[in-house]
Amino acid sequence: MPKTAQLILDGQTIELPIVEGTEGEKALDISKLRSQTGYITLDNGYVNTGSCQSAITFIDGEKGILRYRGFPIEELAERSTFLEVAYLLIRGELPTKPQLDNFLGEISRHTMVHEDVKRFYTGFPKKAHPMAVCAAVIGALSTFYQDSLDPRNEASVEFVTYRLMAKIPTIASYSYKHSIGQPFMYPDNSLDYYSNFLRMMFATPCEDYAVDPVISQVLDLLLILHADHEQNCSTSTVRMVGSAQTNLFASIAAGVSALWGRLHGGANQKVIEMLDRIEQEGDSGRTFLDRCKDRGDTTRLMGFGHRVYKNFDPRAKIIKDACYRVLNHLGIRSRQLEIAVELEERALEDSYFIERRLYPNVDFYSGIIYKAIGIPVNMFTVLFAIGRLPGWISQWIEMQRDGEARIGRPRQIYVGSQKRSYVPLEER
Ligand code: CMC
Numbered sequence: 265m266p267k268t269a270q271l272i273l274d275g276q277t278i279e280l281p282i283v284e285g286t287e288g289e290k291a292l293d294i295s296k297l298r299s300q301t302g303y304i305t306l307d308n309g310y311v312n313t314g315s316c317q318s319a320i321t322f323i324d325g326e327k328g329i330l331r332y333r334g335f336p337i338e339e340l341a342e343r344s345t346f347l348e349v350a351y352l353l354i355r356g357e358l359p360t361k362p363q364l365d366n367f368l369g370e371i372s373r374h375t376m377v378h379e380d381v382k383r384f385y386t387g388f389p390k391k392a393h394p395m396a397v398c399a400a401v402i403g404a405l406s407t408f409y410q411d412s413l414d415p416r417n418e419a420s421v422e423f424v425t426y427r428l429m430a431k432i433p434t435i436a437s438y439s440y441k442h443s444i445g446q447p448f449m450y451p452d453n454s455l456d457y458y459s460n461f462l463r464m465m466f467a468t469p470c471e472d473y474a475v476d477p478v479i480s481q482v483l484d485l486l487l488i489l490h491a492d493h494e495q496n497c498s499t500s501t502v503r504m505v506g507s508a509q510t511n512l513f514a515s516i517a518a519g520v521s522a523l524w525g526r527l528h529g530g531a532n533q534k535v536i537e538m539l540d541r542i543e544q545e546g547d548s549g550r551t552f553l554d555r556c557k558d559r560g561d562t563t564r565l566m567g568f569g570h571r572v573y574k575n576f577d578p579r580a581k582i583i584k585d586a587c588y589r590v591l592n593h594l595g596i597r598s599r600q601l602e603i604a605v606e607l608e609e610r611a612l613e614d615s616y617f618i619e620r621r622l623y624p625n626v627d628f629y630s631g632i633i634y635k636a637i638g639i640p641v642n643m644f645t646v647l648f649a650i651g652r653l654p655g656w657i658s659q660w661i662e663m664q665r666d667g668e669a670r671i672g673r674p675r676q677i678y679v680g681s682q683k684r685s686y687v688p689l690e691e692r
Contacts, residue, residue, distance in 0.1 A: 273301050287322055304675045311571070314495075316503065316666065320353060320658050321494040325572035330579065332492055333357070341582050346487035347371065347457055350429060350654035353492050354661065374430035375451035375460065377401075377438075378408050385442040394439035394646050395524040401435045402428070403517035413511035415664050424512045425657050432653055433457065436646045437464035443640075458483040461650070466638065478593045479637045482586050483647075486630060489579040490648050492655025496571075498522035498529065502656040503663050504672040512660060519656045520649050526566070529627075529648040535567040536631040536641050539600040542607075549607040557616040565611060567604075567628030574621040583629045590633050601632050 267282040269292055278300055281293040291314050298304050307313045322331045330337040333352050340349055344358075351359045351367050359367060384404060388397050406413055409427065412420040438448050441464075449464045459475040462483070467473030493499070501522035506515040523529035542552050555563040570577055591598055608624055611617040627648075634644050663669045 271297075273303060276301065283317070285317070287324070298675070304677070306677055309571075310500075315500060315672070316495070316663065316669070318494060318659065318662060319356070320662060321492045321655070323494055323572050325570070325574050328573060328575040328578050330493075337489065337578050338582065341485055341488055344488060346484050346491065346651070347429075349488050349491050353654045353658040354425065370426040371430045371457070372453040372460075374427050375434055375453055377405075377431050377434050381405070381408070381435075382438065382448060385438055385448075388439075388442065390443050390445070392439075392443070393524070394436065394443070394643055395520060395530075395649070397439040397442070398432075398435055398646055398649060399517045399520040399524070401439075402432070402520060403514055405431070406511055406513035409513070413513070415506060415509050415511060421512060421661060421664070425661075428512065428516060428653060428657065432650050433461035434464060436643070436650060437461060439646070440465055440640060440643055443642075456480065458487070465643075478590065482590050482633060482637070485586055486583070486633065486647065487651040489582060489626060490651030490655075492652070492658065494572075495659075496528065497525070498652065499656055499659050502660050506660045506663055507669060507672040509664075512657065515660055516653065516656055519652070523649055523652065524645055529645045529652070531566050531625070531627040532631045532634070532644040532648060533641055535604075535627055536600065536635060536644070538566045539603050539632075542603050543599055549603055549610055553607065553610055553614065557614075565607065565617075565622070567631075568611060568617070568624055569620070569622040570625045573623060573625065576623050577625045579626040580624040580628055583626065583633065584624075587629045587632050587636075590636055594636055596636050598632055598636065600635070601629075604629060604632060 267284075268279040269282055271278040271280055278297070280297070283291045283293050285291075294305055305313070320333060322334070323329065332340060332349060333356060335344075335352070335358075340352075344352075347368055348359065348364060351364060355363075381401060381404065384401055385397070388400075405427070409424065412423045414420050434451055441448050447469055449467050449469070451460050452463060453460070455463060455475070458480040462475050462480060463473050495503075498519040502515045502519035505518040506512070526534045538552070542549055545551075552563070553565065555561045556565045587601060591601060608628070611622065630648075631641070631644050634647060635641065639647060
């Protein structure tokens, strides 16, 4: 007998089916509520609303657990690689050696962008934010692959998947090269994914460029940690756009735009700007924390707090350790890391943060690593986007294949004027 919950509304008893996930998460299925009662549910920011059933990523925010396709993030971070994780997310299982070789081969074959794409960059102001440039160029890719835009055609989706995964590092590095006036570097397909990206970012045609394997390893780790995070703002955006059966390029471009926001992926840039400001003001962090707690002040401790995690974000722990490793390797003493650690310690002992269960999130320490390896601050969120791409793609594909999926179209409670008559301009 399927479990139900009873809702008593206007004297009528409504049976709401209970849906239970494989990890014991429970939901009330309200899909027939409006047709049965005329009521809708109201849930600002979707705090209590499940938008889909998904088999990709599991988070237990109370316990600080994150798993991709069942595998704990800690194990993947230690033992896997970003492209293997991308395969796992998109295809559902870890690849065999031939499957992985084929996947890597397909991705490395398509790293170049059409020569005409390069001309777009010259139209953007040099100071353009690279997230804006990336969103625009990714959206524009759909104009080059017009025969592959049908979201229900599996072969087209596979074709676009390889091209997006292959080209995003090229597109991202070109946005940086354009901003500093250096020539674009063609990809070098003999290099691995992250080394190729670093070379396209930092090499010039005039000099040899050697990739530091420790740096490329840490980049790989960061990409793994960012690869998926279930129904966050950008992923929900990608699903929402795709639910109208919009093509994958356009859906991903929308995801990049959503990620840019400072409450989402844009927080990694804001954390470094915050740490810079605290350093310049010579503050130990105490005054800054007071501002964050002040109701009359809109300042927030960037890189802290999470909608789902009410405990340590497991990604933040791994990134903090990696941060020490990279700084040690590079022989850098970072005042920003010291400030971040002080802020974290103070916040975790402060009743304001304790009561609200605010902990460091994925963005708190990542920027310190990016900065140490020479990534410009406005490229931090682009790195997040490169990491999140396989998550977006896998969620979009899952939705397209879900027989229950419908166009995303929330309702509202209208609170505007009631019916009134038009007043001609001269009578107003
Ligand atoms: N600093 C100070 N106060 C905070 C913070 C913060 N970072 N985060 C939440 N609060 C307070 C908030 O003011 C509210 O207080 P009160 O109950 O007194 O009104 C309470 O905690 C609950 O916050 P909320 O804004 O209702 O929580 P939310 O789930 O809607 O927002 C969040 C989650 C991540 C947007 C928020 O914690 C935040 O703005 N954090 C800073 C930005 C950030 O680091 N974003 C990255 C998120 S993780 C990676 C990603 O998704 O990209």
